[in-house]
Amino acid sequence: MSKLRAIIHVDMDAFYAAIEELDHPPWRGLPLVVGELGPRSVVSTASYAARRYGIRSAMPTLAAQRLCPQALFVPVRMSRYREVSAEVFGVFAEVSPEIEGLSLDEAFLDVTRSLRLFGGEVERIGRYLKQEIHQRTGLNASVGMAHNKLLAKLASELSKPDGFLRIQPDQVHAVLDPLPVGRLWTVGKVAEASLHRLGIHTVGELRFAEPRRLLQACGNQAALWQRLANGLDERPVDSAAEEKSVSAESTFVTDLTTLDQSLSWLAQLAERVGERLRAHGLQGRTVTVKLRKPPFETHTRQLSLPQPSDSTDVLLDAGRELLRRWWAAEKSPSLRLLGIGMSQFAPVPQSGLFAAPAEQGGRDQLADRINRKFGRGSLVRGVVLKSRKPGPEES
Structure with a gap:
């Protein structure tokens, strides 16, 4: 059996909104929406206080205002967000050169080769990332750790906000089985609806589904979905991915x-x-x-x-x-x-x-x-x- 990898997924919490609160202390704790009010404007990010009213990214700002009339709407400041992102990615580079940036506020890190420098414990690397990011930027990061990308991302998502979670190999089914099937990578809304029509609503139900029936109903993606439902994901952290x-x-x-x-x-x-x-x-x-x-x-x-x-x-x-x-x-x-x-x-x-x-x-x-x-x-x-x-x- 090949040696398991050590993968970390870092996702900054409400990144744009958190930067606005950091730069404008009186706004902290308010329902804050990054995105100007207007008939064609959409929400870029909402603070956690705003999310409690049902406000989500990509929602029209006028719809967000109807959900929370007292919300504070502020303009996007992309140059400022890029500046803070550069600081965050600088911390990543201190623990591993194998970094796959997904956006300004999210990345995968393969820290397998860095484990010896941190006493063999991926959690020590995860804590270092959280502490250094907070110390240098004042912002919180959610950190997920596992032996592949699928599980590391789920770990950060499940522990948000200010999350810190490792999914061990012997915990995979206990964590995955109860989750809605739509939480799996590549299972979008259309695919989720197809699985629901088969009576498959959870990852555990997908894992135990009869493969031939699944193939007939869902096509070539069926085999991939069952591998993911079993917590299997061989995708490497692609640090060489270039901007297209x-x-x-x-x-x-x-x-x-x-x-x-x-x-x-x-x-x-x-x-x-x-x-x-x-x-x-x-x-x-x-x-x-x-x-x-x-x-x-x-x-x-x-x-x-x-x-x-x-x-x-x-x-x-x-x-x-x-x-x-x-x-x-x-x-x-x-x-x-x-x-x-x-x-x-x-x-x-x-x-x-x-x-x-x-x-x-x-x-x-x-x-x-x-x-x-x-x-x-x-x-x-x-x-x-x-x-x-x-x-x-x-x-």
Whole structure:
């Protein structure tokens, strides 16, 4: 039998809302919703006090207000959340290089090779993570530990908030069997409904279901689900997973009805994407523009670059061309959402010893340094100023 792995899943508690409470102490304990009120806004995160009223992520903010009229609604501050996330991931890197980030506030760590440094106990590593994250950021993390990813994630979920739980190999069935079948990885709402029609409501019932009947009713996923129901999961922690794309988008309270407005917003979004590309050492070949007409008709347009680039101007020129083409083809163009992104990344080539610095690259790097020092938006293209009106919900 192969040696069991030591896997940790860390999930920050109500991350965005917790940061807002940390930065604004009078808000602590209030039903707080991250997401501005508006007909097209949704909840990004809700504090635990707000969740008691039934408020959940991705819910329209107006629906959240109906559930809790006294709730405090605050705007998303993504740059601040990324800043705290970097501190959290810095703690992860102190215990293992094998980190699979799932989002700004969630990650898997394979700490199998780190056990000897912590006396052979995964719980000591888990406690170190919790304590260091809290000491450095003031925030609580829920930590789940097990011998695979499925069980480690369940452990953190079951112990939230401020959780700390290890699922031992001999506890797997005791923990899994009573859970609703929808708690398993890959079992979504449609799959859950299919299993319910077979009379399967718990993970234990799925584990003991007759495989042939399950296969006939649910298809090829049936075998995977039964393996998961038995607590089996061989997925590795994928620390080499690369970003497939870098993008930014905004949803508007009032539709954009002129090309001039739209180009201005596109420039602001392109600056954000360009800055992120350079920060991560990425150069891409494919530019994508996302356009959503009211009410919910979404279009995407793509353009391939002759060579990989991280230049904001190159990105913006391609995006402008795509936007103008789409605008000209529409009878009555208007936009409720606009986005731009870069994908198909290639390695950044190393400059030759005597290569002259590219003028545009120098301008971009200078702008990045100024914006890092004085805050995003301190130095922008003039066209961006036309977009600076309240109301968009950005991501």
